[in-house]
Amino acid sequence: MEIPYKIYLSESEMPRYWYNLRADMQKKPAPLLNPATHQPMTAAELSGVFCDELVRQELDNDTREYPIPEEILSFYRMYRPSPLVRAYCLEEKLKTPAKIYYKFEGNNTSGSHKLNSAVAQAYYAKQQGLKGVTTETGAGQWGTALSMACSYFGLDCKVYMVKVSYEQKPFRREVMKVYGASVTPSPSDTTAVGRKILQEHPGTGGSLGCAISEAVEVAVSNPGYRYVLGSVLNQVLLHQSVIGVEAKIAMDKYGIKPDIIIGCAGGGSNLGGLIAPFMGEKLRGEADYRIVAVEPASCPSLTRGVYAYDFCDTGMVCPLAKMYTLGSDFIPAPNHAGGLRYHGMSPVLSELYDQGMMEAVSVPQTAVFEAAEAFARVEGILPAPESSHAIKVAMDEAIRCRETGEAKTILFGLTGTGYFDLVAYEKFHNGQMDDYIPTDEELARYAAKLPKI
Amino acid sequence: MEIPYKIYLSESEMPRYWYNLRADMQKKPAPLLNPATHQPMTAAELSGVFCDELVRQELDNDTREYPIPEEILSFYRMYRPSPLVRAYCLEEKLKTPAKIYYKFEGNNTSGSHKLNSAVAQAYYAKQQGLKGVTTETGAGQWGTALSMACSYFGLDCKVYMVKVSYEQKPFRREVMKVYGASVTPSPSDTTAVGRKILQEHPGTGGSLGCAISEAVEVAVSNPGYRYVLGSVLNQVLLHQSVIGVEAKIAMDKYGIKPDIIIGCAGGGSNLGGLIAPFMGEKLRGEADYRIVAVEPASCPSLTRGVYAYDFCDTGMVCPLAKMYTLGSDFIPAPNHAGGLRYHGMSPVLSELYDQGMMEAVSVPQTAVFEAAEAFARVEGILPAPESSHAIKVAMDEAIRCRETGEAKTILFGLTGTGYFDLVAYEKFHNGQMDDYIPTDEELARYAAKLPKI
Numbered sequence A, B: 001m002e003i004p005y006k007i008y009l010s011e012s013e014m015p016r017y018w019y020n021l022r023a024d025m026q027k028k029p030a031p032l033l034n035p036a037t038h039q040p041m042t043a044a045e046l047s048g049v050f051c052d053e054l055v056r057q058e059l060d061n062d063t064r065e066y067p068i069p070e071e072i073l074s075f076y077r078m079y080r081p082s083p084l085v086r087a088y089c090l091e092e093k094l095k096t097p098a099k100i101y102y103k104f105e106g107n108n109t110s111g112s113h114k115l116n117s118a119v120a121q122a123y124y125a126k127q128q129g130l131k132g133v134t135t136e137t138g139a140g141q142w143g144t145a146l147s148m149a150c151s152y153f154g155l156d157c158k159v160y161m162v163k164v165s166y167e168q169k170p171f172r173r174e175v176m177k178v179y180g181a182s183v184t185p186s187p188s189d190t191t192a193v194g195r196k197i198l199q200e201h202p203g204t205g206g207s208l209g210c211a212i213s214e215a216v217e218v219a220v221s222n223p224g225y226r227y228v229l230g231s232v233l234n235q236v237l238l239h240q241s242v243i244g245v246e247a248k249i250a251m252d253k254y255g256i257k258p259d260i261i262i263g264c265a266g267g268g269s270n271l272g273g274l275i276a277p278f279m280g281e282k283l284r285g286e287a288d289y290r291i292v293a294v295e296p297a298s299c300p301s302l303t304r305g306v307y308a309y310d311f312c313d314t315g316m317v318c319p320l321a322k323m324y325t326l327g328s329d330f331i332p333a334p335n336h337a338g339g340l341r342y343h344g345m346s347p348v349l350s351e352l353y354d355q356g357m358m359e360a361v362s363v364p365q366t367a368v369f370e371a372a373e374a375f376a377r378v379e380g381i382l383p384a385p386e387s388s389h390a391i392k393v394a395m396d397e398a399i400r401c402r403e404t405g406e407a408k409t410i411l412f413g414l415t416g417t418g419y420f421d422l423v424a425y426e427k428f429h430n431g432q433m434d435d436y437i438p439t440d441e442e443l444a445r446y447a448a449k450l451p452k453i
Helices: A052-059 A070-079 A088-094 A115-127 A141-153 A163-168 A170-178 A192-200 A208-221 A234-253 A269-283 A347-354 A365-379 A385-404 A422-429 A440-447 B052-059 B070-079 B088-094 B115-127 B141-153 B163-168 B170-178 B192-200 B208-221 B234-253 B269-283 B347-354 B365-379 B385-404 B422-429 B440-447
Strands: A017-019 A065-067 A084-086 A099-104 A132-137 A156-162 A182-186 A225-227 A260-264 A290-296 A306-311 A320-325 A359-363 A409-414 B017-019 B065-067 B084-086 B099-104 B132-137 B156-162 B182-186 B225-227 B260-264 B290-296 B306-311 B320-325 B359-363 B409-414
Touching: A017 A234, A017 A269, A052 A115, A052 A234, A070 A115, A084 A234, A088 A099, A088 A365, A088 A385, A099 A234, A099 A385, A115 A132, A115 A141, A115 A234, A132 A141, A132 A208, A141 A156, A141 A170, A141 B365, A156 A163, A156 A170, A156 A208, A163 A170, A163 A182, A170 A182, A170 B365, A170 B422, A182 A208, A192 A208, A208 A225, A234 A269, A234 A347, A234 A409, A260 A269, A260 A385, A269 A290, A269 A347, A269 A409, A290 A385, A320 A347, A359 A365, A359 A385, A365 A385, A365 A422, A365 B141, A365 B170, A385 A409, A422 B170, B017 B234, B017 B269, B052 B115, B052 B234, B070 B115, B084 B234, B088 B099, B088 B365, B088 B385, B099 B234, B099 B385, B115 B132, B115 B141, B115 B234, B132 B141, B132 B208, B141 B156, B141 B170, B156 B163, B156 B170, B156 B208, B163 B170, B163 B182, B170 B182, B182 B208, B192 B208, B208 B225, B234 B269, B234 B347, B234 B409, B260 B269, B260 B385, B269 B290, B269 B347, B269 B409, B290 B385, B320 B347, B359 B365, B359 B385, B365 B385, B365 B422, B385 B409
Parallel strands: A099 A409, A132 A156, A132 A225, A156 A182, A260 A290, A260 A409, A290 A359, B099 B409, B132 B156, B132 B225, B156 B182, B260 B290, B260 B409, B290 B359
Antiparallel strands: A017 A065, A084 A099, A306 A320, B017 B065, B084 B099, B306 B320
């Protein structure tokens, strides 16, 4: 069977279930803890924050497959299947014997894979009869995706956007408005936690952790609202498994077996989704793959963080999660251009990394933009800075193959497009980009403030 | 056979030829004339401006099918086939019995259908051993597309960008730089015609017609360079026929026959491409379709222009074309937000319109943005303002079906995405958009200046 340049599954081949990686983990990820009692959060406690079905998914470490509701499948058909593309032109440019494939998730207006979970979370909120949801957004991909999903299901959507992004990315803000969302720069005076942060840090540009605190406060204090999150959580990785399951169906169909699977990692939503079914095989001893998480050198939670319980937000109103973390008030240096700026990492991925089931590497941003531009010129797609972390390492691996002569098969996740990141590209062109990396002393200072559990 | 939500042709089903609509026209479009002698332009005369193979295509009114060279097919496979999508959600929102399909051309970094011709023109320039090409761009879609194509084939690319767009759309500029193009705001002091225009109109924001004059001057005065154009020309419509041929193959496969085919029309590249094979059937008497061109009320060349010979550019250095035109120095009012601002219309489409083979309608921009936002909220894609002209009229036709109870099949062209048009969306949200339409007196004043031929 001849392998097409781009593999699109037919509608009948598209997955009808999400795969819950936790079901195949012998040692499960550590549970979320109540910040007051340090006891595992119960479903009842979580249901004030998240809607009921999502709480069930969050706590369910056993069910292997979740059928995707028909309404969500309908929405998925608006922009899925995403193509699995053979990067022939990149291979040729690198003169590598490696075969490079990428799963491209940018073919939708949100511009990224975030929509896969946004539509699921909006659907369950609607099912529960809620009025709306609240969330935070940094670079803006998640907020855009959630706005689209809420518009589709007729839900109100309140987005707290990290203030520095709100100001630097007016177009992101405007897209969310096209979809009818309200967008508030964070920290704001609309919440108690926002006012407190503003008082302590006047003039602050905000952070993801701080925007999370505000969004959670608004959700729990407004009847008919719940909070939703675009990464880190188990439920999000569950929904994002659609990326990996589609990729695996497509590869199996043509008898392609990846040797190396590479994904960028901020909170872990894309990486966790892309690798899910492959990691499942690895956990069950059915196959082996090298799995590589790529993070920015300016926010290196896996490669330089601590595996410990920590707060998910700056205001410390959220449950504690056991994860690789840099400390809940760590904020990457202002020169850091893209997303991937969360202080922690998905508990599922943290546990797998701790078990030695995957590798992690960090890369400086100038090298990332060089890779992004090289990729754009031959493959045509303008990649998001986040996605370009994976491009960089995929190119490095392909170059290594050129040197060793090995024809390895590389699969990487191209999570989204860079249309809203041209200020960063402009900085790169003008030589205004630098590669500040936090010192050991800085990281130790943040780590010292981790809660003692 | 069940019809998928989105129809993607397989690689083996993708068209391997462009369809030359002129071959099926009994009365051919009028030839380009030499502005000095008023005689038809010869291949020799045109070859100083365009590369040789493109001159051949420009003048060839007889060959029905042009095989697409393998290198162009390879490039097409990077982003084609484009999906033919059934707009179920839009139908539901409009409560219409009509079946609405759209051919979506925005799934590539240039964000529009322009890439279909850009890659062809860059390929032939490379084949001829040229160093590079020059062009103009207004809204920026064509310049982006050409930059991508030139980057792929290793050609130099000099873009003259209408000054007002250069300043208002810095991101468009930056994307072109990602692909290695040089971008000059027009009018500029790099050309004689630019200096002349600057002297006569100091402080002007420029126009497409003026940027064309500069780009042509640079092409003819630099050895190894030729000029390329993204619309209007016969060759461009030939390349863009890939849109319509793909759409027709997909529709034929599932036994779908459109009653109405709708496309936005500026210079005519998208409309001419989309309708090509359908219009061919109509010309040969094999089928009948209503074919509707949609233009902005602020630049109404078909609906309010004159069918006459006119200059293609402001500097009057280009050949004369017989087309529906508003006059070569007509510039839409500054409030006009999107593209579709060229003073004339493709000679092929002009001739077909004159023969009564298609209809034309003009729409005001506020109504266009209302349609765009309604479409985005249910169909997920953020449409370009240009494309939204077709959306508006497709919605109007679908609403008419609701009223008459007819279950017509509507096909429209969704030419691109609006990621770089968020300043316009912001104006729309803030109520700063108005619908200025030129008066009859204004149009008569421009028409009076048409060359006497």
